[in-house]
Amino acid sequence: MKGNPVNCESYNVKNLKLDEPLExxxxxxxxxxxxxxxxGQGKCSVLLARQGFNVTGVDLSNTALEACKxxxxxxxxxxxxxxxxxxxxxxxxxxxxxxxxxxxxDDVHEIIKNIKEGLCSGGMVYISVFSIADPGFKKxxxxxxxxxxxxxxxxxxxxxxxxxxxxxxxxxxLFADFKTIMVSDEFSLDLSHGKPxxxxxxxxxxxxx
Ligand SMILES: C[S@@+](CC[C@H](N)C(=O)[O-])C[C@H]1O[C@@H](n2cnc3c(N)ncnc32)[C@H](O)[C@@H]1O
Numbered sequence: 551m552k553g554n555p556v557n558c559e560s561y562n563v564k565n566l567k568l569d570e571p572l573e574x575x576x577x578x579x580x581x582x583x584x585x586x587x588x589x590g591q592g593k594c595s596v597l598l599a600r601q602g603f604n605v606t607g608v609d610l611s612n613t614a615l616e617a618c619k620x621x622x623x624x625x626x627x628x629x630x631x632x633x634x635x636x637x638x639x640x641x642x643x644x645x646x647x648x649x650x651x652x653x654x655x656d657d658v659h660e661i662i663k664n665i666k667e668g669l670c671s672g673g674m675v676y677i678s679v680f681s682i683a684d685p686g687f688k689k690x691x692x693x694x695x696x697x698x699x700x701x702x703x704x705x706x707x708x709x710x711x712x713x714x715x716x717x718x719x720x721x722x723x724l725f726a727d728f729k730t731i732m733v734s735d736e737f738s739l740d741l742s743h744g745k746p747x748x749x750x751x752x753x754x755x756x757x758x759x
Pocket of ligand 1 (some may be wrong): 558592608659
């Protein structure tokens with residue numbers, strides 16, 4: 551496990567809403583066991599729990615704990631997702647939305663391996679991560695607080711934390727043994743929290759065959 555967790559207390563979610571790919575393809579999810587790694591305030595998963603899915607949400611933050619406690623069908627585990635042991639062949643859907651870029655890629659690769667093992671046959675994975683087009687990438691390149699390491703990883707010495715930026719090819723390669731249901735590489739204005747700002751984001755939804 552590399553570095554400390556990044557302090558990225560989940561922002562104030564204005565409204566609960568499934569990401570469009572999840573909404574569009576939810577009917578392909580073949581069972582009710584859902585795991586959300588870095589659930590935050592449960593933007594997607596609280597809705598899924600309300601729809602009757604049996605959700606386990608993992609997050610380190612107290613804000614997440616507050617938001618997720620007392621939600622029927624949702625079990626919250628306060629833990630580092632790098633430590634959380636994913637039960638094998640259990641889940642029909644595993645989500646990690648806007649979380650994995652806060653880790654070193656070695657840890658991301660280990661988590662993706664565990665996600666694959668945690669899905670039952672036909673299980674789906676949905677992840678979204680910052681791409682190299684994200685404005686934060688350039689900002690970090692110009693900021694002397696960050697060391698740029700190989701493979702688009704940044705290290706912040708003062709906090710012993712890492713940030714990773716991805717390409718679409720990299721994500722597709724990581725899931726080469728999965729059937730891709732959708733993948734996108736977008737640059738768009740984010741109106742969901744705080745002041746309007748841009749993000750470069752790769753979204754991937756795939757199925758374990
Ligand atoms: C940007 S928020 C996204 C929250 C949620 N997935 C969503 O889409 O609204 C990132 C979340 O990841 C959590 N997080 C980041 N690194 C983590 C780690 N190593 N272990 C557990 N949670 C982590 C943060 O606490 C935060 O709630």
